[in-house]
Amino acid sequence: MEKKTIDLLVHNIGSLVTMQGKSAARTGSEMSNIGAIEQGAVALRDGKIVAVGREEAVLDEIKELTVTAKLDAEGKLVTPGLVDPHTHLVHGGSREHELDLKLKGVSYLEILEQGGGILSTVKATREASEEQLYTKAKSSLDTMLLYGATTVEAKSGYGLTLEDELKQLRVTKELNQHHPVDLVSTFMGAHAVPSEYKEHPMVYVDLVIEDMLPEVKRQGLAEYCDVFCEHGVFTVEQSRKILNAAKELGFGIKIHADEIEPMGGAQLAGELGCVSAEHLLAATDEGLSAMQQAGVVAVCLPATSFNLRLKDHARARTMIEMGVPVALSTDYNPGSSPTESLQLVMTLGCLNLGMTPEEVLTALTINAAHAIGKSETIGSLEIGKQADLVIYNASNLAYLPYHFGINHVNTVIKNGQVVVENGTLVY
Numbered sequence: 380m381e382k383k384t385i386d387l388l389v390h391n392i393g394s395l396v397t398m399q400g401k402s403a404a405r406t407g408s409e410m411s412n413i414g415a416i417e418q419g420a421v422a423l424r425d426g427k428i429v430a431v432g433r434e435e436a437v438l439d440e441i442k443e444l445t446v447t448a449k450l451d452a453e454g455k456l457v458t459p460g461l462v463d464p465h466t467h468l469v470h471g472g473s474r475e476h477e478l479d480l481k482l483k484g485v486s487y488l489e490i491l492e493q494g495g496g497i498l499s500t501v502k503a504t505r506e507a508s509e510e511q512l513y514t515k516a517k518s519s520l521d522t523m524l525l526y527g528a529t530t531v532e533a534k535s536g537y538g539l540t541l542e543d544e545l546k547q548l549r550v551t552k553e554l555n556q557h558h559p560v561d562l563v564s565t566f567m568g569a570h571a572v573p574s575e576y577k578e579h580p581m582v583y584v585d586l587v588i589e590d591m592l593p594e595v596k597r598q599g600l601a602e603y604c605d606v607f608c609e610h611g612v613f614t615v616e617q618s619r620k621i622l623n624a625a626k627e628l629g630f631g632i633k634i635h636a637d638e639i640e641p642m643g644g645a646q647l648a649g650e651l652g653c654v655s656a657e658h659l660l661a662a663t664d665e666g667l668s669a670m671q672q673a674g675v676v677a678v679c680l681p682a683t684s685f686n687l688r689l690k691d692h693a694r695a696r697t698m699i700e701m702g703v704p705v706a707l708s709t710d711y712n713p714g715s716s717p718t719e720s721l722q723l724v725m726t727l728g729c730l731n732l733g734m735t736p737e738e739v740l741t742a743l744t745i746n747a748a749h750a751i752g753k754s755e756t757i758g759s760l761e762i763g764k765q766a767d768l769v770i771y772n773a774s775n776l777a778y779l780p781y782h783f784g785i786n787h788v789n790t791v792i793k794n795g796q797v798v799v800e801n802g803t804l805v806y
């Protein structure tokens with residue numbers, strides 16, 4: 380320890396969930412090993428963790444050092460900062476008018492086919508100024524932080540022209556620079572075929588490949604590329620073409636796969652070596668097995684299947700049994716999942732996907748970090764990792780999904796700084 384100080388000592392932690400242990404994405408029974416410690420403490424310096432474990436041991440380890448500040452956790456539960464690995468954060472407008480259609484039984488794909496759904500958000504996003512998009516996304520990001528998220532992935536895909544996609548991606552970049560939550564940017568020009576290319580989808584696919592991907596790369600505006608591979612949106616063949624082009628340019632790749640119909644998107648994720656495949660409600664055993672072999676993280680989105688009133692949900696139990704690493708996410712977007720709350724996702728992960736609270740937390744920390752390629756720096760409380768921690772108004776993990784629909788977060792520490800205190804933003 381080169382410097383003789385501790386910036387912050389969080390002590391008197393009743394239950395400290397560290398997620399220590401395995402650095403690879405967790406599968407099967409490993410998803411239940413959450414590295415929980417009773418009466419714990421965490422010592423931080425320069426935004427990083429320098430000691431973590433049982434309070435006695437931590438105090439002993441740092442006894443020679445000057446502790447600049449202390450935070451008494453009052454016996455509460457502490458976990459690593461939550462990671463939301465799949466959101467459509469930056470967009471214009473909202474779609475509460477779809478609720479009525481949904482209640483009348485009109486399906487998500489029918490609404491899209493009629494030029495609504497994603498395409499109505501495309502219209503609102505194109506019409507919005509960069510400032511308007513920034514203000515709206517910042518407000519959502521604040522909510523995410525208040526609910527415990529410290530790192531969030533953000534996709535474009537509501538511009539669908541080069542300029543409008545770049546506009547969304549610039550907002551993500553600005554927010555990343557000015558907001559305490561870290562953002563991971565994904566280009567999703569292949570989110571829908573825009574109305575002007577309805578009769579010529581291949582021309583749009585070529586536009587994504589030839590114009591958009593190289594320019595996004597040149598400007599360094601995204602780390603990942605994602606495609607909505609779905610009946611009536613992009614075919615498996617088109618998705619393969621786009622993702623291969625992205626891979627060649629050096630993007631990491633992701634895919635919205637087999638959400639509504641079993642298209643073979645999960646197989647494609649395995650074939651191409653996607654870092655993650657999302658939704659997967661209709662993924663077949665064959666598709667899941669291809670993902671398992673290639674180590675693709677399954678990002679399940681239970682708030683989406685809940686909000687779309689689908690009878691079925693992603694088969695998380697089968698995935699866990701088959702050895703596919705499972706992550707969870709809000710899928711925050713104005714259509715299929717208008718919620719920023721990862722705590723709601725915890726409840727739905729338990730009640731609708733059949734996951735245990737331990738599996739759910741693994742899915743929202745270390746496995747979510749893997750789904751966005753950030754497991755070296757976040758997702759667990761270990762020496763040298765970013766000091767991202769959440770303190771809850773609860774004494775045990777099961778209480779979070781059990782007492783649902785409210786916010787349990789008391790304090791959030793992001794990169795060593797207290798950014799939420801008593802449930803209020805203080806950054």
Ligand code: NIG
Pocket residue numbers: 467496497500607635638683710712713714715716
């Ligand atoms: O992940 N499935 C495709 N894209 C989003 C929904 C976007 C929207 O409806 O605006 C999703 O659910």
Ligand code: FE
Pocket residue numbers: 465466467635710712
């Ligand atoms: Fe999505």
